[in-house]
Amino acid sequence: GDGVVLKLGRTATEDEIAAWDIDVRPDGVGLPVGHGTVSQGEQIFDEKCASCHGDFGEAVGRWPVLAGGQGTLQNDRPEKTIGSYWPYLSTVYDYVRRAMPFTNPRSLSNDEVYALTAYVLYLNDVVQDDTFELSNENFTAVRLPNEANFTQDDRLSEPHYANRRDPCMSSCVPGKAQITTHAAVLDVTPEDAGTDD
């Protein structure tokens, strides 16, 4: 510690760094040179993505929904998608390139990821023109609708943390406890979860 250098490890080569450092930031730092259109993205999506995410990003079964849900964040059951919830387009490009398709990550070219990102924008009505081409040149001009709605962690200002005092020890709540919800009645626990002996 304290700045001590032990002369361990070796210098990373530029090729090695380029191979692993593929992360992209909201300001566009990390974007590779490339481009792709909405219609190119639609073809790739139909072939490599729609079997899980649905033809229109609506999802199959329990796989993630990618499009829709705008205006639902205050609902009882919000639908959080790229269009309704995600703050930055850079995250779409970065995540698709590093981790999708789910069973074959790192198989998409940089241009294919641009095309898919453009198509996801189209599915979410962020762009309406199916000839729209996304590239490293115009990428940071595109903003997602929910960018402004993320706040810093202010949990410590919540009353139960802010008003710290010795807790009540006796006669804290009047009356006898009444059950309001039962897990056993809901019955979604795996069948083998009962006692083992």
Place this chain on the structure above:
Amino acid sequence: MTDRTESQASSRRQFLKSSLLGGVAIAGAAASGRAAAAGEPLITEVQEWNQYPGEGVGTRPYGQPSQFEQHVVRKTVPWLTADAISSVSFTPLHELDGIITPSGLCFERHHGGIAEINSTDHRLMINGLVEKQLVFTMADLKRFPRENRVYFLECAANSGMEWRGAQLNGVQFTHGMLHCVMHTGVRLKHLLDEAGLRTSGKWILAEGADASAMTRSIPIEKALDDCIVAFAMNGEALRPEQGYPLRLVVPGWEGNMWVKWLRRLEVGDQPWQQREETSKYTDLLPNGKARRFTFSMDVKSVITNPSPQSPITHGKGHTVLTGLAWSGAGAISRVDISIDGGRNWKTARLDGPSFSKALHRFYHEFDWDGSELFLQSRAMDDQGFIQPTKDELRSVRGANSIYHNNGIQTWHVGKDGVVENVEIS
């Protein structure tokens, strides 16, 4: 939902029946043994383990638990996720004691399955805002000064299924995205010193080598404080499902940041806003805004026994209640217990080592009179934070935060000793 009433009811009957039969069977065997004047056959008759020698040494080169403990395993909840590759399994907290989780029982959370990496093939890269961009082998890393630290690791989503009310009937499922082990490794600060941090470096990005290439942004102050790059847990190499050969340890902070199969640390001047800190691990509030970078895991506790998977089978009389308490802010200073749903509280007995940002074991012994109980535990940490109720949390956060549910858990104990996950008013 209404057409499920019949199957719900029958399943509840089955659950109660199997729980009760377990208790009756044990009590019955003991009673019939005592009934014979000559005594219990287990004592009066020579048993086979007393008569025939057992296996010799070396027959179990890597020992396993007794065959009679085969039920003590991680379990899954298949409906929670679309598949098992990006999913979670749960630690059987109700079967454990003390504060150290056995390595093979530590809950799993993967986003791209378990990466199988030979330690000789693993590399750790440091790049970005450093004087020297470096690559380390595992052998290199083991030449740095090491340290050993016991810390809890809790998934940000632990108890997340319980935000809307009591849902899963077992502490393994409500609180089992939690483990506590001793990690051995190198303080992250040593590695950053080796590369030479530039003064513009304010954040680091940690990245995994698995098929999800997990990434999280971490403030440089935390990286330089107590983070560890760990290669061992509980005295031996990390398990593959815990990131073999290398993982990041981020004490007190949400489990997602403890990047497994750690292959790269990048230093930058701002956070990267990765998928796991925008789409996921952000906490939606009732006004439609969402908190981001909610790193710390708040003060929390749970009674592990009795609990739905661990009913009272011995009847009335002296009863041992036990559980776990922990806080991402420091050490646990006190745990209070209520048996009447929070009307009255008694301070429990903490036993065993008390490490900062680690699990703490508590006990409360009492004479059960056979009446129904509403068990609760309430933890306090050495920073003065007190575990809130679920209602206190929901009054501020609503029910759609998914993560960071540290509300007080209630177990209902029936007169028959059967225990159920409930919420009460």
